[in-house]
Amino acid sequence: MKVAFATEDLKRVDAHFGWAKNIAVYDVTPEEIHFVTTYKFAGDLQEDGTEDKLAPKLEAIEDCAILYVAAIGGSGAARVVARKVHPIKVAEPEPIDGLLLRLQTVLRGTPPPWLRKALNKGHERTLNLEDEVVHG
Numbered sequence: 256m257k258v259a260f261a262t263e264d265l266k267r268v269d270a271h272f273g274w275a276k277n278i279a280v281y282d283v284t285p286e287e288i289h290f291v292t293t294y295k296f297a298g299d300l301q302e303d304g305t306e307d308k309l310a311p312k313l314e315a316i317e318d319c320a321i322l323y324v325a326a327i328g329g330s331g332a333a334r335v336v337a338r339k340v341h342p343i344k345v346a347e348p349e350p351i352d353g354l355l356l357r358l359q360t361v362l363r364g365t366p367p368p369w370l371r372k373a374l375n376k377g378h379e380r381t382l383n384l385e386d387e388v389v390h391g
Contacts, residue, residue, distance in 0.1 A: 256374050257291060258283050258358065259319040259340075260351050261327075265293065269348035272327040272335070273308060278315050281355060285362040288355050309334060316340050320373035323354060341373050 260268050261275035270276065280291040294315040296308075309331055316322050322335055322342045335342045345354075361370065 256283055256321070256362075256376070257281070257319040258355070259316045259322045260354070261322070261324040262351065266352075267348040267350050268323045268345045268354065269325050272312065272322070272324045272331050272342075275312070275324075278312060279351060280315070280319060281351075283355060283358055283362065285359060288359060313338060318376075320376040321358075323349075323351075339376055341369060 258281050260279045260281075261270040261272050262268060262277050262279055263270045263275065265277055265279060276296055278294045278296075280294070282289045282291050294312070296311065313334055316335070317338060317340075319340050322340050324342060324344055325348065326344065327335065327342055332342050361367075362374075366374065
């Protein structure tokens with residue numbers, strides 16, 4: 256499962272989603288954690304009511320199941336959720352490494368329903384009625 260982190264310093268979740276200079280992406284399983292990539296964003300990222308700056312960030316997290324942020328606006332959160340990405344807001348800057356280890360521990364146990372759903376992102380079952388055989 257891919258997990259994204261809004262970060263300024265590449266070490267902590269310390270950025271507002273819309274203003275983040277970086278989004279670090281990791282692949283997390285119960286057994287392993289792998290760094291995937293860092294998406295870097297430049298230009299005027301400050302809050303200005305312009306939603307266009309969110310488009311590249313939304314594209315960057317498209318295949319992620321979870322997004323950790325320090326903050327996120329209502330419109331941004333709605334757009335993240337619409338992409339089937341679960342945003343998680345941290346109360347204060349937290350080290351990415353610690354969040355990854357905690358998430359991995361939860362994955363080894365019995366994840367809550369929302370996390371089980373997130374784990375299935377990209378593997379959703381589709382019902383193919385042509386494959387169904389009706390006996391009657």
